[in-house]
Each structure stands twice: as structure tokens, then as C-alpha cells.
Amino acid sequence: MKTIEKIQSYLQTNNIDAAFVTTPDNVFYFTGFRSNPHERLLGVMIFKNADPFIICPKMEMPDAKAAGWAGKIIGHQDTENAWDILASAVKDNGQSIQSLAIEKSHMTVERLEAITKRFSSLQINRLDEKINELRVIKSEEELINMRKAAELADYAIEVGCKEIAEGKTELEILNAIELAVKEKGAAQMSFDTMVLSGPKTASPHGTPGDRKIQKGDFILFDLGVVYNGYCSDITRTVAFGEPSPDKREIYETVLKAELAAVHAVKPGVTAMELDKTARDVITDAGYGDYFTHRLGHGLGISVHEFPSITGVNEMVLEEGMVFTIEPGIYHPDITGVRIEDDVVVTSDGVEVLTKFPKELQIL
Amino acid sequence: MKTIEKIQSYLQTNNIDAAFVTTPDNVFYFTGFRSNPHERLLGVMIFKNADPFIICPKMEMPDAKAAGWAGKIIGHQDTENAWDILASAVKDNGQSIQSLAIEKSHMTVERLEAITKRFSSLQINRLDEKINELRVIKSEEELINMRKAAELADYAIEVGCKEIAEGKTELEILNAIELAVKEKGAAQMSFDTMVLSGPKTASPHGTPGDRKIQKGDFILFDLGVVYNGYCSDITRTVAFGEPSPDKREIYETVLKAELAAVHAVKPGVTAMELDKTARDVITDAGYGDYFTHRLGHGLGISVHEFPSITGVNEMVLEEGMVFTIEPGIYHPDITGVRIEDDVVVTSDGVEVLTKFPKELQIL
Structure with missing residues (x-):
């Protein structure tokens, strides 16, 4: 079933007349059309019992078609009121909607007011959790793109390591990395x-x-590459010259925490258990106060997406989920170290997408 | 008066208890603290009659301080509920708020629900127009940054022109531009x-x-550079080798339209008059259907900000406003051409920030 049909089936089950999806990443997920319309209106309107349509700036209509969208496309220009056009398009589609599902975590208050003004006594429902539920499980096709994105991220770290030299600036190394990655055909960093x-x-x-x-x-690289619309996200920390014992101890602690969390990944484990697995290693080593963020975040079309791998998320891992594992210690008087991988939950464990070595690289 | 005091005075005049600003660009405008917290809560709470505070991820608290914020900073961690912490912080500040101004064009429905749940019978007001009114008039200090950002954009176009050669790809040229600009010390493109x-x-x-x-x-460059938090945005279209007469005609038409609009800029003129000035030139030359977007957009901390220079915006230009003028013709069978400058409304006319030549460059 195509993803857009899954939303239609959701609307039918829950007796909601339509869903209006406006997050650019979600529009891409459902339609294949990637666009960043800035403040202009872009969306896909999905009906319980009618064909969906895309609404977008008129000048992007050819791009939507070129992206493979075979359905209706409604265009609007800067001089027109896009919300009036949306309301007419719904009516022209033979639809009168009394209930609408929206992405509450994305839609602005202003936009919701523009919609409710045009559809009287509209009941508003959340669509966020349904979309998360779909997007969190990656298809094999999506995983192919993510593997390639991770491969490019590994390559970027490799370039970064080779560029390190006494007296070079952070920005010089950064530029060399991005140039090399783009020469490999990547259009965009994550x-x-x-x-x-x-x-x-x-x-x-x-x-x-x-x-x-x-x-x-110590030099810390945190970067990602977009491949076919899918993001990677990797962090490696490497040493330039022999590190002091206190730096090395921090590195080994983070590595131990990272490996422990990676090895704990499998269906049935909760997100919070993973966070605890890594955090316990760091806390036991006495650095707990310096691990100031969550363990990781979901990854896919967005570089930060559902789920959040925190100490309070009870979500149970399932096959096909992709997220980062990235413990860190940030000691103001010694050094910071973070090590981050992208992992997929498999039927019986874990596939690690990012493969650049994690043993301390001394350059 | 500092910008944050202007909001306090606005709250007093309109008898609104507090304003909660969460757009990263607006937080930067009011506090000097630039951060992209992704989905995490970042905001500055400004009270009618009490000191403001910043709320941000705990790990960014030192950055907020380093950015020059001398007031209170409330931190929250990924394992905590940031909205509960916000509510407590308001109470700890001795405040009970019955009315709150928010950026309706930015705040999500979900976030507004999180707020209204924690403050009973809260009246919600728009803050958007007040912030636009402040940000649209640039101070001399802001203009200094924008001039420098524009200078870097000119330099980027210069580099791009030098890089053009038979057989080079668009991405190769793009990378050379960004590398050169970053070597000049620019941290970020717009x-x-x-x-x-x-x-x-x-x-x-x-x-x-x-x-x-x-x-x-024809080769079209559209780019911008961020300098000290302020954006430039320039477009130049250049010819590689002698252009055909039909391409040249399109170029000359766009140039004529662009110059006409630039020369029309002065206090008292409306945004829609400017749009019409350029559009009339293009329509009279027979290309009206191929100029498919507005004339320009406001520019400053954000690369697209208030005001929108469209055929329906009656806003009267005032000294200190900065926006782009960027007419274009996009002819599918001949070529596209766009020419874009960043302009400041001065007391008696216009200052053009971007200075790269606009006569057709044949390379």
C-alpha cells in the first residue's frame, strides 16, 4: 500500500474527512515532491473518500509533476490568497469537510486560524502520531538510501581526518570535507x-x-549527508598527536558507553533502556554530569525526527526503526568527546549504518 | 531604547502581561543569542512589569551568557518537561499572566496548547506585527553588518564568474564559491x-x-552570505560566450525592469508600486507571463522577512527598510534571467548594497 493510502485508510477508520499535510518533509514522504516553499503555502490534502491534491506555488507546479505526482496540482501566486484557493479547491473536489487532521507540531497558529476561518465549525484532529508511526518504520527502499547517505558520511570523516594538520583552521577542514562530499555527487549536507x-x-x-x-x-566532526532525500548523521572525535591520559580516559568512557548502547539495540528494548545503558557507563566512570543531552534521535527524511532516544521515552523498539546513538562527555577543563552512529533495528538486533572506525584515531 | 524595552513598552500600552518570543531569529534580535534548538524549546519571556528571562536547553546556557545576555537564563534538559519549567519560571518571577502575546505566524498549534494548558483562561494576542514593525527598520549598526554581508555576496559572484569554464559542472562552481567565501571568514551562507x-x-x-x-x-547565481547574523541575497545571470539575440533581449528586459524598480525606491512609495514598476516593463516587452513571482522580500536577520514586495502590498516604504528587488523572466524555450539587488530605503532615495555589475557580463 502506498503511504498516502495508509492515511486514507486511517481517515476512514477514524471517520475524519481529510488530512492536510504541510511539513515539507512529510509532503516529500507522501508525494515524492521535495520543496522548501519558505513562507509560501505547500501542502497535500488527502481526503477520506476523494483523490488527494497538492497545493503549491504556481512556479513549482512543474517540479511537483516532474517529481512523479500524477494527481491534481493546485497552484497559487504571490498576489493571490492561497487559503481562499485551498478552500475553493476542496469545494471543487466535491468535498465539504467537517473534520480535518493536521500536524499540530508543525502547523502555526496563524495557519490554523486561516483554515478554520474558511471551513465553519471544523473539528481539528492530530495527525502527528499517525505520520510518526508510518515514517518511523523504514522500508527497504528507504534503507538503501540511508545506507548510501551513511557511506557518504563515513567518507566525509575520512576526508576530515586526512585534512588535519598543524595550523589549519576548523573552517578550512570543514570546507575541504564539504567540497569532497559534493564532488562525490551529494547535493546537500544534512x-x-x-x-x-x-x-x-x-x-x-x-x-x-x-x-x-x-x-x-581532540577534533570533533559532526556531520551528515543527504542522499535521495535521506539523511545521515555521524560524529567522530579524533586525536591530533598523542593525547593526555585524562583525554584518553574520557574517550574510552564514551566509546564504552556507545558500544554498550549499540549492542543493546534489538526489538523489544525501550528507548529509555538504551539511554540508561549508555548513561550508566558514563555515570559509573564519574562523568555523569558532563553527559548533558539525550542519547539520540530518529533519522530519515529529517535529520531530527521521531523517536527521541531519551531517559523518559518508554517506546518499544521495532524492526525498521532508524536512529542515532551519540553519547558524549563535555568536560570544560579537559575535552569534549562524542561518538555517534546511525543504527537500524533489525529482526534480531542491530545494523550499524556508519562504519568509520571508533577506536581512538591518533593522527 | 533597547529593542526588548520597546516590547515592554508595547505590553504596557496594550495592557498585555507578557510576550513569549520563540522564533530563533527574533530571540537573536532581542537578546543577541543565536541558537537553532531544533525541536527543543528556546524562547525569551518578556514581562510588562518584570525582568525578562531566556529559556533554552541546559547545554546552551553558557552560549546564551557568552552572547551577552546578562539576565536570567532558565535551562531544561531532554528528560524534563520544558513547558512545566517555563510555567514554574513565570511563577518564580512573581508573575501570574492572564494575557500573552505570541508570534502566531511561527508558534505551532501544539506549543500553544502546551502553554494554554498551564495558564488558565489565558488570552492570546498577536505579537507578529509589532516585531515586524521593529525589525523592518534597520539601525545603523545593523546596516553595517548588512553592507558587509552584501560585499561578501558580491565577492562570491566574482568568484563564480571566474570559475566558469567549458565542461565544469554547476556543483563544481558552487563549491568553489562557497569555499572562497568561507575563506574570507564567512561562517554561513544565507x-x-x-x-x-x-x-x-x-x-x-x-x-x-x-x-x-x-x-x-546563461548561468544564474543566486546566493547570500551571513555576516554577524545578517543576510545578503544576490542574483546575477551571466553569459558564457556570445548570447543569442533572444537571450540578450530577455536579459535587457529584466535589467530595465530591475533598474526601474531600484530607481523608484524612496520613502512614501508603496511596495505594490515598486512591483508594478518592474512588472510593467516586463509585461510591455511581452514577457509578463514569464515573471511568475513577487518583486522581492524583506532581508535582515532572516533571508526572507517582512515586508513582501508584491503587487498587493500597500505598505508605504520608510527610511531604514531593507529588501530585495529581483525581477525575473523564465522562458522555458529560451532562458531564465533574474537580477537581484539588496536595497536600503534612505531619507531621499535608495542605497544599493550589492554592487556587482549588472550590464550583461559575457565570459
Whole structure:
């Protein structure tokens, strides 16, 4: 069954007249049409009992068609009111809707007001959980893209390691990585590539800059590559020159935590158990206060998607789920270290998509 | 008066208890703290009669402080409920709020529900227009950053032109541009850089790829650079080899339209008059159907911000406004051409920030 038909069947089961999907990543998931319309209206309207249509800026209509969407496409221009056009299109489709499912975690208050103004006494339902339920289980076709995206991420780390040299700046290394990855045919990184060195590794969300690499630094790469619309996300921390014993101890602790969590992945385990598996290793080693974030996050069309791998998420892992495992220790006086892999839950365990070595690389 | 005090004074005038600002760009505007928290809660709570505070992920608290925020910072971790923490922080600040102004064009339905659940019978007001009103007029300090961002964009186009050569791909040229700009110290592009060649120029939102440049192609660059948190956005279309007469005619038409609109900029003129000025030139030349988008958009901390320069926007231009002027003709059988400048409304006319030549460059 195509994913869009799964939504139709959901609407029928729950007796909801229509679903309006406007997150660009979800529009891509259901239609194959990838677009970033900024503030302009893009959406796919899916009806319980009628054919769906895409609404998008008029100038993108050919792109929607080229992406393989064979259904109706409604265009709107900057001088027109897109919401009036949406309302007419629903009516033209022979539909009067009394209930509508929306992505409450994405739709703005303003947009919901624009919709409710045009459809009287509309009942609003959440669509978020249904979409999460579909997207969280990756098909084999999706996994093929994700494996390739991870392969490109591994390659990017390899390039980064080769670029490390005394006196080079973080930004120089970053640019060399992105150039190399794009030369391999990747159109886009999953997010702003991070190359942090020395004390800057201790900031989980630091910004690469002009700092020059020095002997004794740890260098942290956090990056991802988009392949056919699917993201990878990898972190490796490497040493430039022989590391001090306290840095090495932090590295080995993070590695032990990461491996413990990766090995714990299988159907039936909960997200919170995974987080605890890694966190316990770090806490037992005395660094608990320096592991300041969740263990990981879902990965796919979005670089951060459902599920969140936290200490409070009771969700049970199932075959086909893909997420990151990325424990870290951020010690302001010693160093930061994070190690991150992308993993798939298989029928009896785990497939690790990112394969760059995790033993401490001393360059 | 600091911008945050302008919001406090607005709240007092309108008797609204507090404003909760969560757009990352607006948080930066009011606090100097730039962060992209993804799905995590980031916001600044501004009270009518109490000191404001920032709420952000705990691991970003040092960054908020480092960015110069001297007030209170409330942190939350992935295992905690950020909304409960927000509610407590409001109470701890000695505040009970009955009315709250929010950015309706940004806040999600889910987040508003999380807030209203925690503050009983809360009246919700729009803050969007007030923030637009403040942000649309750039201070001299902001303009200094925007001039520098535009200078970097000019430099990027210069690099792009030098890189053009028979057989090079769009992506190769794109990478060379970004590398050169980053070597100049720019941390970030304003958006995904666009390098389109030949027939691909006819898509206003095309994606750069492996197409190899050929003699006779037009090449369209659309890019921007972020400097100190402020964006530039420039488009130039250049010819590789002597262009055919029909391509040249399209180029000259777009240029004439662009110059007409730029020269029309001054306080008192409306946005729609500007759009019409450019559109009339293109329509009179017979290409009206191929100019499929608005004339431009506001520019500043965001690459697309208020105001929208469309044929229906009656907003009157004032000194200090900054926006793009970017007419285009997208002819599927001949070529696409777009020319885009960033302009500031001055006391008696216009300052053009982007300065790369606009006469057809034949390379």
C-alpha cells in the first residue's frame, strides 16, 4: 500500500474527512515532491473518500509533476490568497469537510486560524502520531538510501581526518570535507557541518571558526549527508598527536558507553533502556554530569525526527526503526568527546549504518 | 531604547502581561543569542512589569551568557518537561499572566496548547506585527553588518564568474564559491547556493547538479552570505560566450525592469508600486507571463522577512527598510534571467548594497 493510502485508510477508520499535510518533509514522504516553499503555502490534502491534491506555488507546479505526482496540482501566486484557493479547491473536489487532521507540531497558529476561518465549525484532529508511526518504520527502499547517505558520511570523516594538520583552521577542514562530499555527487549536507577543536569540543553545539589546530587537540566532526532525500548523521572525535591520559580516559568512557548502547539495540528494548545503558557507563566512570543531552534521535527524511532516544521515552523498539546513538562527555577543563552512529533495528538486533572506525584515531 | 524595552513598552500600552518570543531569529534580535534548538524549546519571556528571562536547553546556557545576555537564563534538559519549567519560571518571577502575546505566524498549534494548558483562561494576542514593525527598520549598526554581508555576496559572484569554464559542472562552481567565501571568514551562507546553467535557469527554484557548462549558456547565481547574523541575497545571470539575440533581449528586459524598480525606491512609495514598476516593463516587452513571482522580500536577520514586495502590498516604504528587488523572466524555450539587488530605503532615495555589475557580463 502506498503511504498516502495508509492515511486514507486511517481517515476512514477514524471517520475524519481529510488530512492536510504541510511539513515539507512529510509532503516529500507522501508525494515524492521535495520543496522548501519558505513562507509560501505547500501542502497535500488527502481526503477520506476523494483523490488527494497538492497545493503549491504556481512556479513549482512543474517540479511537483516532474517529481512523479500524477494527481491534481493546485497552484497559487504571490498576489493571490492561497487559503481562499485551498478552500475553493476542496469545494471543487466535491468535498465539504467537517473534520480535518493536521500536524499540530508543525502547523502555526496563524495557519490554523486561516483554515478554520474558511471551513465553519471544523473539528481539528492530530495527525502527528499517525505520520510518526508510518515514517518511523523504514522500508527497504528507504534503507538503501540511508545506507548510501551513511557511506557518504563515513567518507566525509575520512576526508576530515586526512585534512588535519598543524595550523589549519576548523573552517578550512570543514570546507575541504564539504567540497569532497559534493564532488562525490551529494547535493546537500544534512545540517551545518561541525568541526571543533581543542577546548571548543566541550560545547555540544559549538560553531566552527578560525581556531588553528594544535598538537594535543581532540577534533570533533559532526556531520551528515543527504542522499535521495535521506539523511545521515555521524560524529567522530579524533586525536591530533598523542593525547593526555585524562583525554584518553574520557574517550574510552564514551566509546564504552556507545558500544554498550549499540549492542543493546534489538526489538523489544525501550528507548529509555538504551539511554540508561549508555548513561550508566558514563555515570559509573564519574562523568555523569558532563553527559548533558539525550542519547539520540530518529533519522530519515529529517535529520531530527521521531523517536527521541531519551531517559523518559518508554517506546518499544521495532524492526525498521532508524536512529542515532551519540553519547558524549563535555568536560570544560579537559575535552569534549562524542561518538555517534546511525543504527537500524533489525529482526534480531542491530545494523550499524556508519562504519568509520571508533577506536581512538591518533593522527 | 533597547529593542526588548520597546516590547515592554508595547505590553504596557496594550495592557498585555507578557510576550513569549520563540522564533530563533527574533530571540537573536532581542537578546543577541543565536541558537537553532531544533525541536527543543528556546524562547525569551518578556514581562510588562518584570525582568525578562531566556529559556533554552541546559547545554546552551553558557552560549546564551557568552552572547551577552546578562539576565536570567532558565535551562531544561531532554528528560524534563520544558513547558512545566517555563510555567514554574513565570511563577518564580512573581508573575501570574492572564494575557500573552505570541508570534502566531511561527508558534505551532501544539506549543500553544502546551502553554494554554498551564495558564488558565489565558488570552492570546498577536505579537507578529509589532516585531515586524521593529525589525523592518534597520539601525545603523545593523546596516553595517548588512553592507558587509552584501560585499561578501558580491565577492562570491566574482568568484563564480571566474570559475566558469567549458565542461565544469554547476556543483563544481558552487563549491568553489562557497569555499572562497568561507575563506574570507564567512561562517554561513544565507541559504543553499544556487548555480544553474542553460535551460535550468528557467526554473526559479532549480537545484544545482551535474550539468556541464556549455558555450552559449546563461548561468544564474543566486546566493547570500551571513555576516554577524545578517543576510545578503544576490542574483546575477551571466553569459558564457556570445548570447543569442533572444537571450540578450530577455536579459535587457529584466535589467530595465530591475533598474526601474531600484530607481523608484524612496520613502512614501508603496511596495505594490515598486512591483508594478518592474512588472510593467516586463509585461510591455511581452514577457509578463514569464515573471511568475513577487518583486522581492524583506532581508535582515532572516533571508526572507517582512515586508513582501508584491503587487498587493500597500505598505508605504520608510527610511531604514531593507529588501530585495529581483525581477525575473523564465522562458522555458529560451532562458531564465533574474537580477537581484539588496536595497536600503534612505531619507531621499535608495542605497544599493550589492554592487556587482549588472550590464550583461559575457565570459
